[in-house]
Amino acid sequence: MATLRQLEYLVAIVDEGSFTRAAESLNVTQPGLSHQFQALEREVGGPLLERLPRGVRLTPAGRSMLPHARAALAEAGRATVSARRAAGVSTGELHLATLYSVSSGVLPPVLGLWRRKHPGVRIRLFEHRRSDELAQAMAAGQADVAVGPLPEDWEGTARHIGAEEFLVVTGSDDPVALSDRAPDVRLSDLAEREWVHFTPDSGLSDILERACGAAGFRPRVAVRTEQAASAIGYAAAGLGPTLVPANSIPPHFAGAFLRPDPPLRRQLTGYTRTSPDPVTSSFLETLGEHAPLMPAHVAGRLRKGGSR
Template identity: 40%
Template sequence: MPTLRALECLIAVLDAGSITDAAKALHMSQPALSHQLAALEREIGAPVLERLPRGVRATVIGRAVEADARAALAAATRVVDGGRAAARGAGGQLRLACAESLTASLLAPVLRHWLRRRPGVEVMLTEAASADDLVRHIESGTADLALGPRPTRWTGASELIGVEEVVAVLPADHPLSHRDRLGFEDLRDRPLVHYHPENGLAGWLDAQAAGHGVTLDPVMRTRQAATAAQLAAAGLGIALVPVSALGPGLPGTLKRLHPIVSRDLVCLIGAPADLLVRRFVSDVVDRGVPVHPSIRAKLTP
C-alpha cells in the first residue's frame, strides 16, 4: 500500500511541475523524492509521471490517481487537525449516558454552556432508566461518561457530584400537610404516586421503605419524577421525589423526610485519561446538584 509520504511527493511534483521544485517545497533531497515516486510506481505497477526535457507531467495513470491521492492527503490532514483539536478540548466526540430523571435539571445546563464554549465538540447522549443501566453503557463502551445515582456495582473511576435529598410531595389540603416532616410510617397504607419498575427509583424507594418495615402502596406509576410530583400535587397521592426534579410553580406542599432520605449523584468515568471527559466531569461537579431557589425556599424552615 502506498505511503502518505509517497502520495505527498506525487502531488507536490504535479503542483510544481518539476522534481527539483517539489523537493525544495518538501524540504527533501531529489534522490529521496525520486525514491518515494519509484516506490509508488512499483506499488501501482505503472509510471505515474512522464519525464520531459523540462520538468514532468502526469501520465494517464498519474491523472487517474491524482484526485484520490489529494483526497487521501486531505483526510490525513483532517485526522491530525481533529486529533489536535480534541487534545485542546476544542473538538472530538463525547458520548454521555445520563439518568433520564436528571437530563433536564443536571445535564442540560452544563451542556448549554459547554457547547457554547466548544462548538466543535460533538455530543452523543443516551438516557438510562437506572444506575445499573448506566454501568452497562460504560462497560459496553457505548459511553465515555455516565451521570446518575451511585450504582450498586461499580469499581471504576468516579466523581461525586453531590448528595441529593428526596422529599415528599403532597396536595396542599392533604391530612399530613400540617406535619413538619414525614416518616415512612406516615406513608403506610396511604396512596402513593410511585415509579415504573424500570425506573431505578422504584426499587430503591421500595428498599428504603422496607428498611423501616413499610410496604409502599402505589395508586399509580410513572416513569418521570417531575410527573410524579405534579400528579401528587394534583391530589392523586403522595410522591417521593428527588429535589432536582422539582421545578418552580409546583402547587403542592413539600415535606422533608425523617430520617432524611438522600442519594449520591456521581459521574462514572469510563475514559479517565480523556481530556474532554475530564473537563466535562469538572464542569458537572462544579455545578453540583441543582435545586431551584423556589424549592429550596419551600424546604427552609
C-alpha cells in the same frame, strides 16, 4: 488476534441479521466480509454464528464475544476523538450516559454552561432507567462519561459530585403538608396512603420501595408512571404522595414537598472507563461545580419552615 475490522463485521452481521445486509451497510463485498468473518472464527477456534434459513443466531461463543466487540469498537472511536481533542481540535461529540431522573433534573443547567465553553462539540445523550443498566452500558463502552451512582468496584476514573436529596411531593391541600411537622414527614405516617408509584423497570421504583420498607410498610399504588416529572404532576393533583429527587421539582411548583425524616439521599458521580480527555475533563469540572443537587427554589421553601 482479532482485528477491529473483523469485530466490526461481527457486530454488523448481528445488527443487520444477515451477511448480505451487513455487507451492504458496510459497503463491502459479501465474499470479502465472509472471508474476514471466517478468519475471525478460526482465530477464536469455533463458530460464532449459526446460519439459519432466515437470518443468523449467535452461538454461546458469539454471545460471549459480542459485548467485547462492541466495547472495542466504541473505544477505538473514542481514541481517535480523544487524540483530536488533545491536539486542540474541539469538535465532534461528547457521548454522555445517565439516568432519566438525572437527565431531567441535574444535567440541563450543567450542559447549558458547558456547551457555551465548547460550542463546537455536539452532545449525544444515552438515558437509562436503572443504575445497573447504566453501569453495564458504560462497561460496554457506550459513552465517554456517565453521571449516576458509582458502581461497586469501578476501576475507571470517578469524580464525586455530591448527594441529591429525595423529597415527598403531595398536593398543597394534603393534610400531611398542613401538619405542624411540615416541612418534615415520617414515611411511616404515610403507610396507609395510596402512592404515586413508578413502573417496575424504573430505578425510582426501587428507591421508593426501599424507603417505605425501611419505614415498615409496602406502599399501596394509586397509579404508576415511568418519569419523575409525571409523578410530580399526579401527586400535586391529589392522587397520592410520591418520592422524587429535589432537583426534579420545577420552579413555581404549586404543590407541596416535604423532607423525609430521616433524610433520603443518593450519591452521584461522574465516571469514565479510562482517563478523561480534555473535553471530558472540562465537562466533569463543570458538573462538579454547578450540578443543582438542591435547587435554590426548593431549598428556599424548605428553609421557610413550610413547603407550600
